[in-house]
Amino acid sequence: MLHEMGDLCAPEIGCIFWHAHTAYVEVQMNSRFGHYHTAIILALLFGAMAFCPPAHAVILWSDLRSRVVHNASMVIMDGQVKRDDKANDALYFKFRVDPLSDPADEAYYALFELVQTNQLRLGVGNALEAWGYSAAYTAETGPMNKSPNDDSSINDSGEFNLHSANPEAAPMSATRPYELPSHSHPRTIVFKVQYIPGADALVTVWLDPHLTHGWTEENQPSDITTRFKANACFDQIQLRHGGTGGPQHDGGNGWNFSDMAIATSFNDFVVVSFWETWWFLSLAAAALLVWVGATVRVIEGRKYQRQIQRAEQERTLERERARIAQDLHDELGSSLTRLSLLSGLVKADKESPEQVEIHANKLSQAADQTVRALEEIVWAVRPGSDTLQSLMDYIAHFANELFDGNSAHCRLDLPGDLPALPLPPDMRHNIFLIVKEALTNALKHAKAREVRLQSKLSGQMLEILVADDGKGFDPGSLAEGWRNGMGNMRRRAAAMSAKLDVQSTPRQGTTVALSVDLGNGKQGLKGS
Secondary structure: OOOOOOOOOHHHHHHHHHHHHHHHHHHHHHOOOHHHHHHHHHHHHHHHHHOOOOOOOOEEEEEOOOEEEOOEEEEEEEEEEEEOOOOOOEEEEEEEEEEOOOHHHOOEEEEEEEEEOOEEEEEEEEOOOOOOEEEEEEOOOOOOOOOOOOOOOOOOOEEEEOOOOOOEEEOOOEEEOOOOOOOOOOEEEEEEEEEEOOEEEEEEEEEOOOOEOOOOOOOOOHHHEEEEEEOOOEEEEEEEEEEOOOHHHOOOOOEEEEEEEEEOOHHHHOEOOHHHOHHHHHHHHHHHHHHHHHHHHHHHHHHHHHHHHHHHHHHHHHHHHHHHHHHHHHHHHHHHHHHHHHHHHHHHOOOOHHHHHHHHHHHHHHHHHHHHHHHHHHHHHOOOOOEHHHHHHHHHHHHHHHHOOOOOEEEEEOOOOOOOOEOOHHHHHHHHHHHHHHHHHHHHOOOOOEEEEEEEEEOOEEEEEEEEOOOOOOHHHOOHHHHHHHHHHHHHHHHOOOEEEEEEOOOOOEEEEEEEEHHHHHHOOOOO
16 A cells, blocks of 8 residues: 655754755856756755655555355454554554345345454444445444334344445435445445544444545545444454345355455555655656756756857957958058059159059059959958868969969869868968968079979868979078068968978978868867
């Protein structure tokens, strides 16, 4: 049998709230997701309550076996539980019956009897003269029952019909408040005995009560509840069946008694499914709260990640804006300044055709450089240019334009079927500027006849090689312009955590090798 949850004792409650308080402090100190700490604390409280033992009723005795009694008596409990006239507590008795005798077998008796020192005290079942579910040996007689004085030879004590939810029909469309026992209509009977020292006990009988979750003795229907007084002292319980005598009056086939018990609470007889028990509901509530807490944590975590991503995107956007502003200032600004100066020189030397031609040639070259610089800036910010293939295509385009019309030849060995790997703007721009610097140096300073531009991708590692057969240089004796260009290349490589290797020997050419781990671009780059 299952019991309802009792009250928690004060030490248990104090222990629970102490652990809850400790958990609260720990969550506040260690968790950055403060919104779910309340759910975790409630889950701990429910979990702790689930394992605190309740104060519950006690089964004092039980016999679940099926016993058929026919024209006989049978002692089923002898001395394990007993009460005398000094008792002042309450006991609850339960048994289930399946009458094998029909109403046609009346008159007969079939009783669950309380016996004290071989004296019959209280019987519940079917009293001899009652002709229905009833109690025998009561201190008072039911409204529709015969008085003990009506026929003392047959009945020397009171009988009391039990109210039933299935009353018997009576003439003139009336009903009787009792129910006749009949075969194949089993019933469960529960009765309470409230002992009063030195007086008859108060007896309450429920015929086929509701014994499922939520039902108690207080909310049982009134039409199945019967109350009377009786001497219910006992030290023995017996089952008894019999008729009025003779083979024609043996009371039929007897009664089948089963599922018998004595307890200290009605609730001990209530059958509760495991999903309706206090411990299951507590655990379910705790699991729900833990799930809610975990869900809140996941949601807060995702929200936090989105905030981080937005902040990173904003930082990336700011870096890109700063880079574009720097490019506009460095590239276009200087080019436009040079165009302005050359235009002024053309006006100043307009009387000298030779100088005007020289200035015009320089003006044309500066205009070409300005257009190329603007083209580079537009390419860097144009949607669709953020892939590795787009970078290789633009490097090839730049190299062809740079060497077009020059005596030096640029041989390209670039892959044309690269995977669509996205590249951050900083990384894409830095790779291009390093290659641009290496190609420009090979064309303008190395006086090379052939320049080779090669690229290959191995996993996440991109390798770019720029080699020329020019005059080379001594790394220890570079001019200031060369040193500035080499310094810019190394700073851009460091910004990508890339490896830049420059090898040069006088009259034997120069090789610039760049190795970039493209996976570093997913973790964020340093500002260029």
